[in-house]
Amino acid sequence: MNDDDIAPKLRTPAVSPPKPLPHPQDPVEQEFWQRCQGGTLHFQRCGECRTWRHLPRYMCARCGSPSFAWEPSSGRGRLFSWTVTHQALHPAFAADVPYVAAVVELDEGVRMATRLTGADPATLALDMPVALAFETIGDGFRLPVFTPAAGA
Incomplete structure (x- = not known):
C-alpha cells in the first residue's frame, strides 16, 4: 500500500508542521x-x-x-467529560493520536477544555482527580494540560 491508497487525513506527514498556537x-x-x-x-x-x-x-x-x-488556581480538579480522539484534525497532532480531549472542573468551580496527558483512556472515570501540568509547544509556548493526580 502506498500513500495514494490512504485518505489524505490519515496520512502521516513527512515533516510535521508546528502545533497551532492561540x-x-x-x-x-x-x-x-x-x-x-x-x-x-x-x-x-x-x-x-x-x-x-x-x-x-x-x-x-x-x-x-x-x-x-x-x-x-489550585491546579486541582476532576475529570468532568472526555473523548478519545483517534484521528488528527490537524497534521501537527498526527503523532499524538490517540489523545484525550477533556473538560476538567477545577476546585474553583470553573470548567476548562483541555488535553488529558499521561492517562490510559481505558482507565478514565468521571470525577477522576487531575492535576495541572504544562506542555511546551511551538517556540517555548506553555499550554495548560492536565494529568491524573497522584493516587488516581
Whole structure:
C-alpha cells in the first residue's frame, strides 16, 4: 500500500508542521495566555460577588460587575467529560493520536477544555482527580494540560 491508497487525513506527514498556537485578539484573553507562560494558571475572580470565571470576560455573569482580579488556581480538579480522539484534525497532532480531549472542573468551580496527558483512556472515570501540568509547544509556548493526580 502506498500513500495514494490512504485518505489524505490519515496520512502521516513527512515533516510535521508546528502545533497551532492561540492567537487571541482580545486583551483580556491575551492576559490569560501570558499568565500561563509564567507556569501558573490564573482565572478571573469577580471583585463584587467573588465568583470565579473562565473563559475570561469583561463582566461577571452572576452579578454583572466589571470588577475583577486575576487569582491563581489550585491546579486541582476532576475529570468532568472526555473523548478519545483517534484521528488528527490537524497534521501537527498526527503523532499524538490517540489523545484525550477533556473538560476538567477545577476546585474553583470553573470548567476548562483541555488535553488529558499521561492517562490510559481505558482507565478514565468521571470525577477522576487531575492535576495541572504544562506542555511546551511551538517556540517555548506553555499550554495548560492536565494529568491524573497522584493516587488516581
